[in-house]
Amino acid sequence: MSLNPILLMGGSGAISQHTARALRAVYPEVPLLIGGRDLAKAERAADQMGNARGVVIDATAPDLGLGDRQVSGVVVFYMDHALAALSYAQKRGVPHLSISSGVFEIAPEIASYIHRPDAAPIVLGYEWMVGATTVSTLNIVKAFGRVDDIKIGALVDEQDTGGPTVATDFEHLNRMLPAALTRREGIYVWREGEDSRTRFRAVDGTEIDANGFSSIDVVGLAAATGAPNVQFNMAIATSSTRRQNLPMSTEIIIEVAGDDLHGKPLRTRHAVVHPQGAAPLTGLSVAMILERLLGLDGQPPTSPGLYFPYQLLDATTYLERLEREGGELRELQQ
Template sequence: MSLHPILFLGGSGAIGHRSAKALRAVYPDIPLLIGGRNLTKAQRAAQEIGGARGVVIDFAADDLGLGDCQVSAVAIFYMDHALDGLRFAQRRRVPHLSISSGVFEIAPQIARFIHNPGAAPVVLGYEWLVGATTVGTLHIANAFARISHIRIDALVDEQDGGGPTVAKDFEHLNKMLPFALTRRDHNFIWREGDDAKVTFLALDGTPMQATGFSSIDVAGLAAATEAPNVQFNLGSGVSSSRRAGLPMSTEILIEMIGEDHENRPLHTRHALVHPSGAAALTGLSVAMLLERLLGLDGAPPTPAGLYFPYQLIEACAYLERFRKEGGEVIELQVQRD
């Protein structure tokens, strides 16, 4: 399949670089444009990735300074507050994937989509690790007929740095929204203060301190499962693998309560663990989304629409690639009160 290059805006950063590597691992010949304000930095990143070209971006120009250069999709790895990338993608009628905005900042993007819904697919890629949590949770949820509670506890190793752009994005998220979007007894609320502080057990059973996090996973999982109670908590510290003397990893703990398909009570707890950390798992998700958007997997390209990542990523294929990279889905013992 011959394609125009995929434009990676912010592709010289850690997450963009890992995403390009994940895409390259499966599609070594797909062309990439690494765009940024600093041409030297973009060209250096493109050279490291291979088969890519670094370009300087003029964010004041309707064509981003690319002129007649054609692209097949736009992936953005920073908070695009001016929506330059989305406007460009809609004008070119190519897929748009952005991964950095907070749940409270999606209104401008949705407004642009509503005014031009037939232009191309737009993916709200703000789920934790761009779909890793929701894809895994919904796969496990197949064992349930009804779900009453979903609790996600994400543990990021303190050594798992995503680069300066990721740090800046998290600083912005924490400053703008210190409360945590949560579904409780069918109502969407904002946890704050002591109500947002929790303790969860890491994979190795170590208690970890965490706070509620306003991940869009909460809204997506509530809509997909109709669960009346959904919460997301985020903690940072030493991961279980590092406590065991191994390299750091990223952990996602998923707990669900409900009934199985024979109306029996069901309470499960699982861990999704990736040995290379959050950036690598994010890269896998971005690569598989671009694959699906453009039809690189042999199926027709994704039609115009507004999507969550879990609506585009096929769970079994995702988990197969996840396991090939050394990831694990581990069933854990449920802690009884």
């Protein structure tokens, strides 16, 4: 199929490069536009990706400085506070995916969607690793007849910086998010102070000090499962692989409690693990969302609407691709 280039804004960063790599592995002919403020840097990234061109982005211009150049979709890898990319995508009726905002920053995007609901598909890609957590959790809860409690523990290795853009985004979120949105006994609360401090066990069983984190995964999982208790905790510490003198990795601990399909108590503990860290796992998620949005997978392109990543990602296909990359959804001992 003939396809206009996909615009990757902030496209010279690590996550963008992993996204391009994941796309290239399945769809080598998909053209890309690598957008940034520095043309030379964008062109270097484009040369590395192949079948790509570097362009300068002017976020103050309605056309982003691209003139009449056509694109098939827009992905934003940094915090676009002016929603310049979203406005651009809506005017052209192409999909928009942004991955860096916090749960407290969704109101502007929702307002833009409400005023133009038929303009384009818009993906709130702020889930942890852009769907890796929610897709895996929702696959796990298929074994449950009722879900009472979901606890997510995200462990980011201290060496897994993800590049300057990711570091800046984390700094922003940590500064703006003193409290952690949590569902407790069916009520949404904000954990802060001592109430936000907790611990979880890493893949190797090590107890990790963590803090509550305001991830949009909480509201998505609560809405999808009806679980009255959902919390998300994050820690930046040594990953389980590095404690074994292996390269650093990223891991997401998923603990679910409730009743099984026969009404008997059930408690499970799993981990999503990627041996190369957060960037390739995030890049895989972004690439697979783009596949679904644009219909690269042979199905009709996604209709205009407002979506969570897990609504677009097929769990079976996602986990197969994850395993192909060396990652896995692993069952752990209680």
